[in-house]
Amino acid sequence: MFFRNLHSWNVSPKEAIDIQNRLKELLNFNTNVHNVSLVAGVDLSFFGEYGLAVIVVLDRNFDIKDVVYHVQKIEFPYVPGLLAFREGPVFLKAWEKLQTEVDVVFFDGHGIAHPRFMGIASHMGLFIEKPTIGVAKRKLVGNYENVPEEVYSYSYIKYNDKTIGIAFRSKKKTKPIFISPGNLIDLQSSLHITKLFLNGYKLPEPTRLAHIYTQKLKKEFIGKEPQ
């Protein structure tokens, strides 16, 4: 699949922050996402010096239509707020291998619910030029009021007087998940489409399945390839 390379990945943490501040001006949330038939879920696993990215494509019946993955060395350290610089390069290599056209892409991490509105879902959204949604298991920045215990209840995440996402109770007796738009989609649509792909678990099916593949493929890889 195609993607636009907006900058070099061989940068320092400080340069990465400058890039994020520059790219955030390119984000667009005024798009209407209609006819969502195929979506993709992205996740990564790690072993040794390597990272393994998986992209799973699903239809609205949760049937798997395609799966691609890519393994390569990880160059950037994990720094809260700079996740895209660690996982982005691996994801993009897997994205190049994808032959199936999708309507929306779910990422395991935040979209604009980020100190500079450039979480991995937003960052990758600018590269692949497709609607992206960030679904994280934990908060990065912002504040939100207590989310009622009732399923599907939610509260908005505020950061510097701006609404950046939603803390959403996706399953009974489970902590909320954090949903935020990446690029080319608005907050309400992000919530709506995420609900569309929930399948009885805390995390939406695209991301949940991508995670399962990421763990399974890693084990196969460790057993075959010499390290």
Next chain:
DNA sequence: GCGACAG
């Protein structure tokens, strides 16, 4: 200085 801190 202290607390927060995606994966």
Next chain:
DNA sequence: ATCTTGTCGC
């Protein structure tokens, strides 16, 4: 994310 088994609760 990853290192790792059982265990408490719904």
